[in-house]
Amino acid sequence: MMNVRSYSLGPIQTNCYIVSNKEKECLIFDPGEEAGRIIKVIRSNGLKPLGIFLTHAHFDHIGAVDAVREAFGLPVWIHEKEVSWLDDPSKNGSSKYAALPDYVVTKPAEENIIKAEQVFEISNFVFKAIFTPGHSPGSISYVFNQDGFALVGDTLFEQGVGRTDLLGGSTKVLLASIHNKLLTLPEDTIVYPGHGNYTTIGAEMETNPFLNGF
Structure with missing residues (x-):
């Protein structure tokens, strides 16, 4: 059974x-800010990180990528x-906010660019990257079927859905992603979103007002 730790970081939380697994290996999803805090958590818990996975490349999801990547290689x-968004503040959205620095992140190696939906097997972590565009054109959800949870970025929230007024966003595409990719998961699947509280697929099917009448 995997252990899922959640930390709300940065100006947008x-x-x-x-x-992490029983062997204390771990994967990091969306290190958006406060790199020092992330690094401290990993080291203080004796964890051995194996990689970083991004649900998408908006600035609030990528801010600590370089520091965490460099700390652990x-x-x-x-x-x-969204590879080109990493080092382009006009695409990742950071240039829209005068109070924020421009977010510039080093692009990943070619072999780590996800071009098709795929199953990852890293140590005993087994999960699938599924494409759930709409909030952004390259939004990915990571589904741990065996463990009963999904990390969905800003696609689906408790009683809400992702905004679609940013670069490449589309309400029609977003709702199709949610209905065709996420709501087809088992209803007891725990949904870990990019902001706010976790929920379940069943709860959102029943009560999410943005999904009624689709």
Whole structure:
């Protein structure tokens, strides 16, 4: 059984997830800010990180990537459609906010660019990267079927859905992603979103007002 640690980080309180196994190996999802805090958590718990996975490349999800990557010598995975966003503040959104620095992140190695939906097997972590665009064109959800949870970025929230007024966003595409990719998961699947509280697929099917009438 995997252990999922959640940390709300940075000015927008973006959720970073550290998923670990019994061997204390871990994967890091969306290290968006506060690199020092992430590094301290990993070291203080004796964890051995194996990689960083990004649900998408908005600035609040990528801010600590370089520092965490360099601290542990980690590979980084991201959808091919948003590789160019990492070092382009106009695409990752940081340039829109005068109070924020421009977010510039080093691009990953070619072999870590996700070009198709795929199953990852890293040590005893087994999960699938599924494409859930709409909030952004390269949004990915990572589904741990055997462990009953999914990390969905800013695609689906408790009683909400991701915004679609940013670069490459589309409400129609977002709702199709949710209905065709996420709501087809078992209803007891725990949903870990990019912001706010966790929920379940069943709960959102029943009560999410944004999904009614699709």
